[in-house]
Amino acid sequence: MRTHAVSHPLIDHKLTQLRRVETTSNTFRDLTRELVSLLAYEASSSMPTEDLQIQTPVAPMTGTTLAGPKPLVVPILRAGLGMLDGMTAMIPTAEVGFLGMARDEETLNIVTYAERLPDDLTGRQVFVLDPMLATGGTLAEAVRFLQRAGAAKITCICLLAAPEGIQRLEREVGELDIELFVAAVDERLNEKSYIVPGLGDAGDRLYGLAE
Numbered sequence: 001m002r003t004h005a006v007s008h009p010l011i012d013h014k015l016t017q018l019r020r021v022e023t024t025s026n027t028f029r030d031l032t033r034e035l036v037s038l039l040a041y042e043a044s045s046s047m048p049t050e051d052l053q054i055q056t057p058v059a060p061m062t063g064t065t066l067a068g069p070k071p072l073v074v075p076i077l078r079a080g081l082g083m084l085d086g087m088t089a090m091i092p093t094a095e096v097g098f099l100g101m102a103r104d105e106e107t108l109n110i111v112t113y114a115e116r117l118p119d120d121l122t123g124r125q126v127f128v129l130d131p132m133l134a135t136g137g138t139l140a141e142a143v144r145f146l147q148r149a150g151a152a153k154i155t156c157i158c159l160l161a162a163p164e165g166i167q168r169l170e171r172e173v174g175e176l177d178i179e180l181f182v183a184a185v186d187e188r189l190n191e192k193s194y195i196v197p198g199l200g201d202a203g204d205r206l207y208g209l210a211e
């Protein structure tokens, strides 16, 4: 597994606004979309391309187009859904699959309650979207699920990670071909396994159930 903590003035600025307790759901959704587009730019840098012959209004030329089977974007419901638009805006040719997973806040066990993926994942780059990598239980389970479904090349995009979650991913699925892109690695988890300083419950902040 290769982990990239992406540092950029725009990402750092938007992430700070996202974290603020007074940021409303509407603004939170806008910032999430913008942040994901910036992270997608980094996370897609190794996508395969091929030459494409085109005609401009002035001359013929050899341009570039994305190659290979269509990439697949998989948001982990619920909070990952807030990242989908920002991702498909950057990679409009991507197909979208869904995984519904929730962390039981008492036991921290992961419940997979929905799954809708294409039949054939062979050779496809799979982008997994989830804003929060806390204990790592959810993302590790998602990666295992996708691997069992045939995915070989998996790129995870998260907004925030705790060091404990990255270590767990390394431990449990680190031998697979996985890249992890995060906007920031925070200090630690608290006694409820929330990221500190973090941003709270991403799903609640996106979809307005926090108040």
Ligand SMILES: O=P(O)(O)OC[C@H]1O[C@H](OP(=O)(O)OP(=O)(O)O)[C@H](O)[C@@H]1O
Binding pocket: 076, 077, 078, 079, 080, 101, 102, 103, 104, 130, 131, 132, 133, 134, 135, 136, 137, 138, 139, 165, 193, 201, 202, 203, 204
């Ligand atoms: O790394 P972990 O300790 O597994 O925690 C991270 C998970 O918690 C949040 O989802 P949650 O379970 O709250 O579901 P939601 O998106 O429906 O709110 C978050 O979006 C991750 O999926």
Ligand SMILES: O=c1cc[nH]c(=O)[nH]1
Binding pocket: 079, 132, 134, 193, 194, 195, 196, 198, 199, 200, 201, 202, 203
């Ligand atoms: O800090 C955290 C941890 C898990 N899930 C969240 O939404 N936030």
Ligand SMILES: [Mg+2]
Binding pocket: 079, 201, 202, 203, 204
């Ligand atoms: Mg939640």
